[in-house]
Amino acid sequence: MSDTAFIYLDNAATTRVLPEVVAEMEPYFLTGWGNPSSLYKIGQDAKAAISDARERIAGHLGTEAKNIYFTGCGTESDNWALKETMFAYRDKGKHIITTTTEHHAIMNTCKWLEQRGCEVTYLPVDGDGLVDPAAFEAAIRPDTVMASIIYANNEIGTVQPIDQLCQIAHQHGIIFHTDAVQAMTNLPIDVSKTEVDMLSASGHKFHAPKGVGFLYIRKGVKTKNFIDGGDQERKRRAGTENVPYIMGMAKALDIQMANFDTRVPQEIKLRDHLIERVLGEMEHVRLNGSRDQRLPNNTNFSFQFVEGESLLMMMEQKGIMASSGSACASGSLDPSHVLLAIGLPHEIAHGSLRLTLSEDTTLEDIDYTVESLKEVVGTLRKMSPLYEDFVAGKADIAGFVDKK
Numbered sequence: 001m002s003d004t005a006f007i008y009l010d011n012a013a014t015t016r017v018l019p020e021v022v023a024e025m026e027p028y029f030l031t032g033w034g035n036p037s038s039l040y041k042i043g044q045d046a047k048a049a050i051s052d053a054r055e056r057i058a059g060h061l062g063t064e065a066k067n068i069y070f071t072g073c074g075t076e077s078d079n080w081a082l083k084e085t086m087f088a089y090r091d092k093g094k095h096i097i098t099t100t101t102e103h104h105a106i107m108n109t110c111k112w113l114e115q116r117g118c119e120v121t122y123l124p125v126d127g128d129g130l131v132d133p134a135a136f137e138a139a140i141r142p143d144t145v146m147a148s149i150i151y152a153n154n155e156i157g158t159v160q161p162i163d164q165l166c167q168i169a170h171q172h173g174i175i176f177h178t179d180a181v182q183a184m185t186n187l188p189i190d191v192s193k194t195e196v197d198m199l200s201a202s203g204h205k206f207h208a209p210k211g212v213g214f215l216y217i218r219k220g221v222k223t224k225n226f227i228d229g230g231d232q233e234r235k236r237r238a239g240t241e242n243v244p245y246i247m248g249m250a251k252a253l254d255i256q257m258a259n260f261d262t263r264v265p266q267e268i269k270l271r272d273h274l275i276e277r278v279l280g281e282m283e284h285v286r287l288n289g290s291r292d293q294r295l296p297n298n299t300n301f302s303f304q305f306v307e308g309e310s311l312l313m314m315m316e317q318k319g320i321m322a323s324s325g326s327a328c329a330s331g332s333l334d335p336s337h338v339l340l341a342i343g344l345p346h347e348i349a350h351g352s353l354r355l356t357l358s359e360d361t362t363l364e365d366i367d368y369t370v371e372s373l374k375e376v377v378g379t380l381r382k383m384s385p386l387y388e389d390f391v392a393g394k395a396d397i398a399g400f401v402d403k404k
């Protein structure tokens with residue numbers, strides 16, 4: 001078990017802040033707390049520090065520092081990318097293309113745009129959660145300004161064919177934004193190769209604190225200022241910079257990119273072990289999301305005859321922290337829009353569990369989790385009248401496919 005008192009398998013919701021990250025941040029609270037806009041030394045030192053952080057972050061992405069804009073979170077980056085680009089190009093048109101499986105940060109921003117006269121195409125996905133590039137191309141219209149397609153899904157882990165979609169977008173002269181909040185540090189991302197025009201990221205998904213993110217904007221993309229005020233962030237996102245958090249985010253990214261080649265294969269190995277054991281040893285269970293085009297640390301299962309909230313609570317009693325969908329949606333009883341979008345019926349979508357790993361996860365954690373799952377799912381099924389009917393041969397399992 002990892003060194004916490006519990007097994008944390010909810011790394012898509014947030015990650016543990018690394019001690020090295022806290023150590024990097026501390027001086028900017030205690031001694032180097034100047035305002036980067038001030039002309040005296042502690043101000044100029046803070047300015048130099050964030051400029052170095054910007055360089056390092058840009059380097060990890062394969063771009064130049066001037067294309068990186070610090071924000072308060074992934075949600076803010078998404079809002080900026082969509083709202084201000086649609087506004088900047090309003091003379092070209094009012095159409096934007098996205099998918100039915102975006103995070104609420106994109107979904108609700110699209111609704112906001114619709115309320116203000118924009119037209120949004122929500123591309124459907126297949127049973128694995130993948131967008132069809134031909135359908136994407138067919139959806140592009142003369143008045144399409146941009147597309148925003150999630151790099152890797154936060155619930156089911158499906159990784160979209162971003163390079164191909166981006167090429168199609170550019171062939172038709174439209175701007176391509178991707179929400180890479182889950183992909184950052186989990187997949188190799190180089191914007192000099194994957195020619196996305198804008199990319200959103202969030203520090204707390206890769207061991208920096210909550211409340212800091214960034215937006216990459218390719219040179220030449222005309223997006224409006226998101227926050228008006230002072231000269232910070234090249235006048236595009238005003239407000240005194242959050243120096244300690246920016247420093248923490250850069251440090252976290254340095255660490256996660258330095259250990260990428262050992263961390264990611266290890267996570268894939270444990271993820272696959274988890275998937276193989278659950279699908280191999282349990283009945284009436286399916287893996288949601290693509291088997292191959294999948295985030296290294298994501299698993300998402302549906303267990304028939306089981307209710308997700310009860311499953312979560314009983315897993316917590318076993319000391320395992322997990323999620324029944326995206327953290328933002330888990331407070332509500334509506335089934336996840338992502339699981340519905342891949343074609344799951346409501347009752348199956350309700351019985352879903354997301355387990356997301358990190359470099360802290362061990363083989364023992366995974367084996368203990370599988371044993372706990374078997375016990376908990378067994379207990380819950382014994383309490384289920386539907387399962388009783390099914391065992392008695394009075395009901396079938398229509399709508400549910402055991403996906404091995």
Ligand code: PLP
Pocket residue numbers: 012013072073074075076078103105150152153154179180181182202203204211213326327
């Ligand atoms: N986009 C995706 C894909 C996410 O998973 C999340 C967070 O769960 C966000 C955006 C929002 O990021 P933040 O929590 O930094 O606002």
